[in-house]
Amino acid sequence: MATTVSSTGTEAGIQNVFAFIRRRWLWLLIAFLALLPIIGGKTGYISNFWFLQLSLMIVYAIAVLGLNLLTGFNGQISLGHGAFFAVGAYTAAILIDQAGWPFWATLPMAAVTCFVAGYLFGLPALRLEGHYLALATFALAVAVPQILKYRHFEGFTNGVQGINIFKADPPFGLPLSSDQWMFLVVLAVAVLMFWIARNLLDSRTGRAMTAIRDHAMAASTMGINVPRYKAVVFGISAIYTGIAGALHAIIFEFVSPDSFRFELSIAILVGAVVGGIASLPGAVIGGVFVQMIEKYADALTKKISAAVHLPLELEPWTIYGIALIVLMYTMPTGIAGGLAALWRRMRRS
Amino acid sequence: MALLEVEGLKAYYGQTQALHGVSFALEPGGITTLLGANGAGKTTTLRSLCGMVRTEGSVRFDGRPISGRATEAIVRLGVGHVPEGRGTFTNLTVDENLRVAAYTRRDKAAAQRDLDMVFEYFPILKARISQQAGTLSGGEQQMLAISRALMLGPRLMLLDEPSFGLAPLIVQEIFRIMRRINAEAKVSMLLVEQNAALALELADHAYVLETGRVVMSGKASVVKSDEAIRKSYLGY
Amino acid sequence: MEQLIQQIASGIANGAIYACLALALVMIFVSTDHINFAQGEMAMFSAFLCWQLLDWGLNFWIALPIVVVVSFLIGLSIERVILRPLHGAPVLSVVVVFIGLLAIFHSLAGAIWTHTIKAFPSPFPQVAFAGSGYIGPHQLGMIAVTVGLLGALFAFFRFTPLGLAMRAAAQNPASARLAGVSVDWMLALGWGLAAAIGAVAGTMVAPAVYLEPNMMASILLYGFAGALVGGISSPGGAVAGGFIVGVLENLVAYFGNLLEKITGFYLIGNGEKLTVALIIVITVLTLKPSGLFGHVTVKRV
Numbered sequence: 054m055a056t057t058v059s060s061t062g063t064e065a066g067i068q069n070v071f072a073f074i075r076r077r078w079l080w081l082l083i084a085f086l087a088l089l090p091i092i093g094g095k096t097g098y099i100s101n102f103w104f105l106q107l108s109l110m111i112v113y114a115i116a117v118l119g120l121n122l123l124t125g126f127n128g129q130i131s132l133g134h135g136a137f138f139a140v141g142a143y144t145a146a147i148l149i150d151q152a153g154w155p156f157w158a159t160l161p162m163a164a165v166t167c168f169v170a171g172y173l174f175g176l177p178a179l180r181l182e183g184h185y186l187a188l189a190t191f192a193l194a195v196a197v198p199q200i201l202k203y204r205h206f207e208g209f210t211n212g213v214q215g216i217n218i219f220k221a222d223p224p225f226g227l228p229l230s231s232d233q234w235m236f237l238v239v240l241a242v243a244v245l246m247f248w249i250a251r252n253l254l255d256s257r258t259g260r261a262m263t264a265i266r267d268h269a270m271a272a273s274t275m276g277i278n279v280p281r282y283k284a285v286v287f288g289i290s291a292i293y294t295g296i297a298g299a300l301h302a303i304i305f306e307f308v309s310p311d312s313f314r315f316e317l318s319i320a321i322l323v324g325a326v327v328g329g330i331a332s333l334p335g336a337v338i339g340g341v342f343v344q345m346i347e348k349y350a351d352a353l354t355k356k357i358s359a360a361v362h363l364p365l366e367l368e369p370w371t372i373y374g375i376a377l378i379v380l381m382y383t384m385p386t387g388i389a390g391g392l393a394a395l396w397r398r399m400r401r402s
Numbered sequence: 403m404a405l406l407e408v409e410g411l412k413a414y415y416g417q418t419q420a421l422h423g424v425s426f427a428l429e430p431g432g433i434t435t436l437l438g439a440n441g442a443g444k445t446t447t448l449r450s451l452c453g454m455v456r457t458e459g460s461v462r463f464d465g466r467p468i469s470g471r472a473t474e475a476i477v478r479l480g481v482g483h484v485p486e487g488r489g490t491f492t493n494l495t496v497d498e499n500l501r502v503a504a505y506t507r508r509d510k511a512a513a514q515r516d517l518d519m520v521f522e523y524f525p526i527l528k529a530r531i532s533q534q535a536g537t538l539s540g541g542e543q544q545m546l547a548i549s550r551a552l553m554l555g556p557r558l559m560l561l562d563e564p565s566f567g568l569a570p571l572i573v574q575e576i577f578r579i580m581r582r583i584n585a586e587a588k589v590s591m592l593l594v595e596q597n598a599a600l601a602l603e604l605a606d607h608a609y610v611l612e613t614g615r616v617v618m619s620g621k622a623s624v625v626k627s628d629e630a631i632r633k634s635y636l637g638y
Numbered sequence: 639m640e641q642l643i644q645q646i647a648s649g650i651a652n653g654a655i656y657a658c659l660a661l662a663l664v665m666i667f668v669s670t671d672h673i674n675f676a677q678g679e680m681a682m683f684s685a686f687l688c689w690q691l692l693d694w695g696l697n698f699w700i701a702l703p704i705v706v707v708v709s710f711l712i713g714l715s716i717e718r719v720i721l722r723p724l725h726g727a728p729v730l731s732v733v734v735v736f737i738g739l740l741a742i743f744h745s746l747a748g749a750i751w752t753h754t755i756k757a758f759p760s761p762f763p764q765v766a767f768a769g770s771g772y773i774g775p776h777q778l779g780m781i782a783v784t785v786g787l788l789g790a791l792f793a794f795f796r797f798t799p800l801g802l803a804m805r806a807a808a809q810n811p812a813s814a815r816l817a818g819v820s821v822d823w824m825l826a827l828g829w830g831l832a833a834a835i836g837a838v839a840g841t842m843v844a845p846a847v848y849l850e851p852n853m854m855a856s857i858l859l860y861g862f863a864g865a866l867v868g869g870i871s872s873p874g875g876a877v878a879g880g881f882i883v884g885v886l887e888n889l890v891a892y893f894g895n896l897l898e899k900i901t902g903f904y905l906i907g908n909g910e911k912l913t914v915a916l917i918i919v920i921t922v923l924t925l926k927p928s929g930l931f932g933h934v935t936v937k938r939v
Contacts, residue, residue, distance in 0.1 A: 192916035370745030377738030473815040489813035
């Protein structure tokens with residue numbers, strides 16, 4: 054059915070190739086990123102705008118990772134992960150705005166709320182497979198903005214207006230701008246979340262997850278409690294996407310129902326598939342892709358329009374749509390899979 | 403000239419090679435049987451002839467090369483394939499099952515004659531004409547599968563285990579009618595059977611396959627009476 | 639009471655549109671196992687094509703067949719050109735391609751005809767008739783056209799050889815090939831028909847909601863829900879499901895308003911009717927996963 058995500062060969066290939074990068078270069082890369090605020094501060098080359106962009110890429114990478122755990126590694130499709138992103142974002146915003154919590158304390162709360170939300174949604178969703186699960190999650194994505202606007206919740210959510218919060222200043226009088234400080238926070242959270250995901254997937258739980266994806270019935274005859282696992286994975290997946298939402302609210306300093314429309318869920322799904330499904334590096338690539346599209350589709354479209362002299366003004370979505378189709382043709386297993394294949398070919402020749 | 407000439411036929415399922423250069427020829431008018439154990443490549447051979455798997459090698463039907471063509475194009479040339487598992491359109495009626503096969507035929511009068519012929523061979527299908535095909539018994543579905551192939555107006559019929567899962571009495575009935583079809587409608591047949599004794603009763607020529615290769619061939623009467631062949635290849 | 643009947647009547651009218659879209663989704667689903675997420679945007683695009691012809695001065699009843707044929711060809715070419723090479727690709731890749739198509743149709747409509755809403759005149763005479771207190775002429779015409787369309791499709795599949803071949807190809811592609819049917823072309827025809835049905839839905843819905851690129855967004859969701867409620871592999875069920883969802887949505891809003899009027903407590907209004915209707919649909923599906931009219935398929939392992 055629709056939820057079986059093809060895996061095996063390519064996935065193993067991707068993991069092998071990136072294992073090399075993981076071992077040596079990954080820590081260097083993280084160290085480099087962590088030093089960016091200092092480099093940027095000294096040289097002045099990297100503006101606060103760029104730190105915000107980088108932070109957003111990382112945030113979306115965490116969100117995409119959440120969906121990847123569910124869809125890529127557990128075979129349950131979701132067209133509505135924007136909903137958990139919204140729940141995380143509102144949890145953080147409400148706690149900061151109304152309860153005066155420090156921003157870091159809201160992250161565990163967002164995780165708890167989203168786990169509960171994901172688990173509870175995952176329970177009835179157990180009976181739904183393939184297209185039915187797609188509809189249920191699709192409905193969730195459409196429903197969430199409406200629920201956030203719901204009249205009786207306005208005391209908390211402030212209705213259509215949304216909630217403004219203020220960015221935290223760096224502690225201990227560190228010589229960083231708040232964008233640089235937030236970038237470091239987001240980076241640290243992301244490293245922790247990816248490390249946990251890595252270990253989760255390497256554990257018994259991770260093997261059970263992929264076994265359920267590849268053959269639920271066989272998994273259950275091996276003694277895996279399929280319903281419980283599926284619901285728990287839904288919850289864990291929601292934690293990731295929810296924490297991403299909370300971070301987004303904190304660095305964006307604003308939440309409103311219309312920031313979490315259906316398009317956000319689609320963007321997360323597209324990020325997961327385009328990056329490379331069932332792949333951790335793929336989630337990073339997917340996160341970068343989501344933010345790049347949001348930021349640069351406009352500019353790119355203007356350039357292309359000017360270059361090809363079309364009789365009508367192109368819109369960003371046209372380029373976006375064509376890019377998606379071309380990507381799926383050239384790299385059906387996502388950019389991570391495409392890079393892995395390229396790498397293998399280069400090493401062979 | 404041979405009706406069907408197969409030379410060096412190789413077949414692949416993904417990376418796995420299932421046939422390793424099978425060659426044989428079929429004279430028009432006869433019944434030929436392909437024998438062999440499970441996994442010898444009998445079904446694969448039939449599927450290869452109809453372009454249902456990836457193949458290499460040459461297949462000529464009536465002198466015309468047909469390898470590499472689309473299944474539906476091969477079928478329309480006059481190769482009726484009665485597939486493994488009967489391939490019934492379970493949600494369609496018996497009548498619709500038969501009419502689907504006549505859909506691409508230009509000569510509607512000939513199609514009508516074939517329909518009458520089918521009902522003459524298998525009167526039970528006429529009685530069940532507006533019934534959903536999924537509700538037919540196994541034997542009736544096998545008759546329907548043979549009839550569907552006949553509705554194409556074929557000159558060659560490929561039959562994949564028509565006796566599978568049926569009671570011996572019904573198998574005898576079906577084989578009796580197959581012999582009539584062969585004689586009266588001038589349809590040549592290539593029969594794949596697990597039940598070698600049964601197949602050798604009907605056929606006049608036999609090929610024995612083993613792990614994707616033809617290991618022996620001969621007149622059915624000879625194969626049947628040769629105890630050494632029976633013991634080593636056919637297991638009875 | 640009168641209001642209730644009005645709500646049900648307009649629910650049936652909306653349901654007719656959902657039914658069309660549900661049927662278009664089923665057309666593609668039965669033969670490919672894919673849900674075409676771009677179906678709604680394709681219908682919207684067809685509605686714009688029709689608007690353009692009307693704007694050039696054509697009569698609606700001449701423009702409609704032209705648009706239907708053009709949409710049919712667009713659908714057919716999408717299958718042949720874009721989806722054929724993806725045969726056997728992972729399901730999620732196909733989903734992303736559908737999202738790409740959705741984005742392309744949406745943005746092209748915006749680029750060609752702008753995002754400002756346009757009035758789309760109703761092709762039906764604005765006259766009073768028996769029962770016009772309950773239902774408007776356009777709504778009645780919408781029901782008549784869609785029911786007529788569904789009848790024509792039913793006849794096509796039931797009584798023509800081509801319709802039979804398409805059903806056979808959808809049900810058992812391998813067997814259909816052995817019966818000489820070119821299954822590949824049947825898939826393309828299915829796409830063409832789906833696009834044509836969508837075109838009718840789009841031109842019927844445009845006068846009711848104003849024409850703009852976002853017109854079909856929520857309608858697709860209702861069509862999807864309708865198709866699943868009726869049993870995604872059953873065309874008749876999809877049509878029934880579309881009507882059920884249409885009426886259900888209006889009843890939710892009606893009873894929400896009634897409750898507020900009686901008790902003064904606001905529970906459900908127009909803003910929440912979509913959510914509530916979907917919750918009901920999903921609850922039904924959890925209890926009866928094959929849909930109300932779908933047949934249970936036994937999966938062999």
